[in-house]
Amino acid sequence: MSNFLYLFRGGDPEWRNQPPEVVQAHMQKWGVWMGGLKEQGKLVDGLPLAETGKVVEKAGEVITDGPFAEGAEVVGGYLIVTAESLDEAVEISKGCPIFENKGNVEVREILSMDM
Secondary structure: OOEEEEEEOOOOOHHHHHOOOHHHHHHHHHHHHHHHHHOOOOOEEEEEOOOOEEEHHHHEEEEEEEEOOOOHHOOEEEEEEOOOOHHHHHHHHHHHHHHHHHHEEEEEEOOOOOO
């Protein structure tokens, strides 16, 4: 078994303009999906990310407000899941509710740093 990172990117920019009951219903889908992963022993960790932050460059010589990226590139959150292979991790990601809002999931294996 290996751990895989899901980076949730993009989504419909009009999402924030939806009525509260639509947002609530969608967030419940996330809860059901993540709860199912937890019950299967597949969910390791994961949280949404704040929209604002800082970008640090040149060892701290340059610090700017950010991130500023195209809507499709904005990272909104992450999960860490456990799976037998990259193919299984991709298959698991297909149930993610982000696809309902035109977002995508980047799936990456987390490697160990043997020192």
